[in-house]
Amino acid sequence: MAQQDYFNRVYRDARDLDCNHVQATLCATQSSLETGWGKRVKGNSYFGIKAGKSWKGKVTSFTTHEVIGGKRRKMVQQFRAYADQRDSIKDYIETMARKWPDAWSAGAVEEAARGLLTGTYGAYATDPTYVDGVWKTGRKRGPLAQMAYEGKPGKEEVKEPPKSNIAEKGRPQQPPEITRQILDHNMHLVPPDHRKDGTYLLAVRGYFRDSKGKKGQNDRGIYDDALFVVSPRGAWSFNANVDPSVYRKRVASYKTNQAISFKQGIHGHSKPKSQRYKAFEQLSAAKVHRDQVEEDFGDFSMNIHRGSSRGSTSSLGCITVPYGSQWTEFFSRACREMDTDEQSVIWLILLEYQGGKPPLEIAPLEQKTTQGEQAADTEMQRFAPGHLEALDEMAFQTIQDIDHSRQAAERNTYYDGYASGQIEFASRLRKFVREVDPNFDDKVRKSKDRT
Numbered sequence: 001m002a003q004q005d006y007f008n009r010v011y012r013d014a015r016d017l018d019c020n021h022v023q024a025t026l027c028a029t030q031s032s033l034e035t036g037w038g039k040r041v042k043g044n045s046y047f048g049i050k051a052g053k054s055w056k057g058k059v060t061s062f063t064t065h066e067v068i069g070g071k072r073r074k075m076v077q078q079f080r081a082y083a084d085q086r087d088s089i090k091d092y093i094e095t096m097a098r099k100w101p102d103a104w105s106a107g108a109v110e111e112a113a114r115g116l117l118t119g120t121y122g123a124y125a126t127d128p129t130y131v132d133g134v135w136k137t138g139r140k141r142g143p144l145a146q147m148a149y150e151g152k153p154g155k156e157e158v159k160e161p162p163k164s165n166i167a168e169k170g171r172p173q174q175p176p177e178i179t180r181q182i183l184d185h186n187m188h189l190v191p192p193d194h195r196k197d198g199t200y201l202l203a204v205r206g207y208f209r210d211s212k213g214k215k216g217q218n219d220r221g222i223y224d225d226a227l228f229v230v231s232p233r234g235a236w237s238f239n240a241n242v243d244p245s246v247y248r249k250r251v252a253s254y255k256t257n258q259a260i261s262f263k264q265g266i267h268g269h270s271k272p273k274s275q276r277y278k279a280f281e282q283l284s285a286a287k288v289h290r291d292q293v294e295e296d297f298g299d300f301s302m303n304i305h306r307g308s309s310r311g312s313t314s315s316l317g318c319i320t321v322p323y324g325s326q327w328t329e330f331f332s333r334a335c336r337e338m339d340t341d342e343q344s345v346i347w348l349i350l351l352e353y354q355g356g357k358p359p360l361e362i363a364p365l366e367q368k369t370t371q372g373e374q375a376a377d378t379e380m381q382r383f384a385p386g387h388l389e390a391l392d393e394m395a396f397q398t399i400q401d402i403d404h405s406r407q408a409a410e411r412n413t414y415y416d417g418y419a420s421g422q423i424e425f426a427s428r429l430r431k432f433v434r435e436v437d438p439n440f441d442d443k444v445r446k447s448k449d450r451t
Helices: 003-016 021-035 085-099 109-115 130-151 176-185 325-340 371-380 385-408 413-436 440-450
Strands: 059-068 071-080 200-205 225-231 234-240 252-254 258-267 277-282 286-290 295-298 304-306 319-321 345-352
Touching: 003 021, 003 085, 003 130, 021 085, 021 109, 021 130, 085 325, 109 130, 176 200, 176 225, 176 234, 225 325, 234 319, 234 325, 258 286, 277 325, 319 325, 413 440
Parallel strands: 200 345, 304 319
Antiparallel strands: 059 071, 200 225, 225 234, 252 286, 258 277, 258 345, 277 304, 286 295
16 A cells, blocks of 8 residues: 555544544554554554553554664564554544643644653653654645545545534634633623632534524534633633434523533443443533423533534533544543643533624723623623613613522522622623713603603
8 A cells, every 4th residue: 555545544534533634644644654654563553552551451562662761772562452443543532632632732733743742641752753753744644635535535535424523614713812801701600709710611502503504593413512621721622512412392401691510520320331431510500491391490410521423412401522532632621721720620601602703702891890890891882871771670680580590599509609790790780870870760760750
């Protein structure tokens, strides 16, 4: 098999497993270098991943070269073995996302190659020329493989992706600074004692609603939403689904404009042990809408987990991320950022896409004392002085609704935090009305007397 043909085949398999172009290029490049373009493979070990103490699968042994103390030495070592090449690629994807996140989240091949030096446990290879070889090979072969995959594929060159696979659309391209601004703008939804946490999740329902599925509609069963991991060190974007996969009586979906907390846990407690896996479990109570029924409030075990390996969103109300590299990268990145910030709980802010093209740009806000005041000031900008009565009525009704909901929630701690933010918001609006017109209350009273 010609070198480019081998590279294209591995690149194709990686893309079919939901890798982006840079990730697939890195995958194909390393496999090519580790196996001599597929000519030296034993035990289907296509990436030379060593079998450490944590590895519980099959192993194979073969001779390799390591650079120790500046000298190249030949030695026999144990490596992970697999049933076939596809299983080897799957394990490679999970390993890279977990142990070499800098390489796996890179935006260019050169950056990805450098990331191989900064793994959790050190560099990917001991050979000092390895990174340079990865960069040069990927830079040369990657664009050709991408053209074969996306440009003019043959009948058997590219496997047709499942309906819900949106790799061809790409991940949300929202700039990190905009993501951070939107998060800060909606921080009033988070309970006050968690507004200084380091790492958060931001979800936007319908982010791709104008470019995926029916235009102008948030569909079910497809990854047309967005999920962001946001920390002081950056913002990372992922395709996501925040709706149930189907319409069915009493199936719940999270309501937007609220904050929900999650913890690292297990998804699939009711399933056989072999089918359970690490995910984010719902921790705080939340507002939901149930199909063909009224709204509800509580903890319904609506977790954040991966979608189906067959491409479906696989959700009865949970938030899901595409199976494969996106899920692995999302979960490992979120956990890593939480560990850095010493958090055991992570808060997710869920918003509704308001139209227009992403990114979801908002006007810069003047820094105020609290996030509730920031949100209130933004709302004020939408009202002319002649609409003060409507603004005051809206704020008053908000306070009334929150008080009623608080009673229904039976003093839930997390809901109390959310409610405090909303009341802070409404109180600021009412204060603003009276700052604009000191005689506002007298005018309203006289107006009501006349009617």
